[in-house]
């Protein structure tokens with residue numbers, strides 16, 4: 001009875017893209033967390049999260065994103081978000097996530113700046 | 116505080132198209148009725164109602180459409196609807212409107228069959 | 231643990247969402263949005279959701295237009311069953327005599343002054359089961375749609 | 379007509395929509411759909427609607443997660459004001475001591491086990507006014523957003 005959440009991965013030599021679809025709540029956040037853990041384990045240091053198909057988040061989901069940010073910071077990596085709705089971007093600003101993560105309008109821009 | 120309803124008219128020598136946008140309730144229905152009255156007055160005998168941007172109707176609005184059908188029948192004209200949602204088409208069938216009005220998938224098809 | 235069998239024997243308590251709306255122009259659309267979200271949650275397909283929405287609009291505008299309810303409110307309950315969604319629309323208006331309602335026919339409506347009177351018939355046709363209780367204390371319409 | 383002046387002197391009675399949802403996974407999304415429809419009706423712009431939705435999600439998941447309410451329900455009232463929308467989120471749970479809640483800071487959350495605790499702070503920032511009343515009978519959060 002829960003919203004479906006899906007993600008797809010695109011792995012490159014020096015960065016990876018996680019594209020999400022659906023509600024980033026506890027369940028959605030956990031799936032992102034697991035995918036990120038695995039990528040970091042594999043040696044990925046630059047991570048792009050494409051939220052084009054995730055228009056709704058909650059603070060439980062975002063708490064898990066903070067864990068991901070922490071892990072990326074710990075390996076001296078970089079993390080960027082793209083295609084955030086205005087409200088999600090505002091939320092990330094309010095919470096201060098933008099001190100540790102970049103926000104870009106498009107995926108192409110994120111790839112260009114990070115890679 | 117009400118849903119906005121708009122319509123546009125396209126008049127040809129022997130037929131006219133009414134394209135609606137928004138909820139076809141009493142207010143929307145009345146606007147369609149007024150537009151149809153004027154077209155029939157001007158001599159239009161073939162009328163196409165394009166509901167592509169009207170996904171919601173109610174039975175008060177449809178009652179006004181029955182008035183329009185009656186007036187078209189009275190002048191030996193023809194009336195057709197296009198781009199109906201499945202549920203609106205089912206509703207027109209249940210009510211028997213389809214005995215007096217044609218339903219076509221697209222506006223192009225309606226124009227071809229009627230004109 | 232000792233009473234687990236008696237617990238199992240109990241009827242499952244169905245989850246219920248309750249919505250109370252004021253009699254205001256277009257407020258029925260708020261109710262259809264709520265219905266839509268619940269039916270999506272229950273994994274109804276889009277067509278069946280659309281039919282529930284249309285029936286719900288009819289039931290609500292009936293209460294708005296005919297009930298003369300002094301509290302000017304309509305109460306809608308959504309009961310999330312295993313295999314169906316039941317929607318209960320209730321007003322505290324004057325009620326009506328169901329047996330006096332004539333089944334509308336398009337042939338009779340054409341060239342007849344009174345073109346209205348389709349709402350209840352549409353509800354019956356769009357939903358799987360419909361039950362109406364109406365008296366001087368108000369009207370309750372109970373309608374269900376199966377998931378499939 | 380004789381009492382029209384006294385009628386005018388009365389405060390306008392605000393229209394209200396009431397929604398009661400069960401504590402079920404993702405039910406907060408049904409509430410946001412209802413909120414969205416009401417705010418559209420009031421001609422709020424899309425960005426402000428989105429902010430109300432986000433704040434509403436936070437208030438509801440708090441009730442779901444922390445209230446331990448025995449009735450397992452959350453009541454949401456939407457009060458349609460002239461210039462603002464007020465949303466009242468209420469549970470009958472155990473309540474909490476508001477003064478004991480620390481303001482979260484990202485610097486402290488990083489490298490700290492507990493990363494949660496953002497909900498109330500987000501609500502404060504996304505809405506124009508917020509008021510919380512909490513005691514052993516439950517929690518009521520009243521939040522308003524101006525139309526502009």
Ligand SMILES: Nc1ncnc2c1ncn2[C@@H]1O[C@H](COP(=O)(O)OP(=O)(O)O)[C@@H](O)[C@H]1O
Nearest residue numbers: 292293296297325326346347348349350351369
């Ligand atoms: N909630 C209600 N309260 C009072 N009367 C009602 C209610 N619902 C329906 N009715 C009565 O039933 C009649 C038929 O309703 P309906 O089939 O929906 O058509 P319409 O609303 O167009 O008249 C109404 O005209 C009204 O007299």
Ligand SMILES: Nc1ncnc2c1ncn2[C@@H]1O[C@H](COP(=O)(O)OP(=O)(O)O)[C@@H](O)[C@H]1O
Nearest residue numbers: 440441444445473474494495496497498499517
């Ligand atoms: N409706 C509620 N009932 C009981 N406790 C609540 C409620 N809302 C908030 N709280 C308390 O306030 C704390 C802070 O809430 P919040 O800022 O939303 O962060 P989080 O939910 O992540 O803990 C919660 O951990 C809980 O102890």
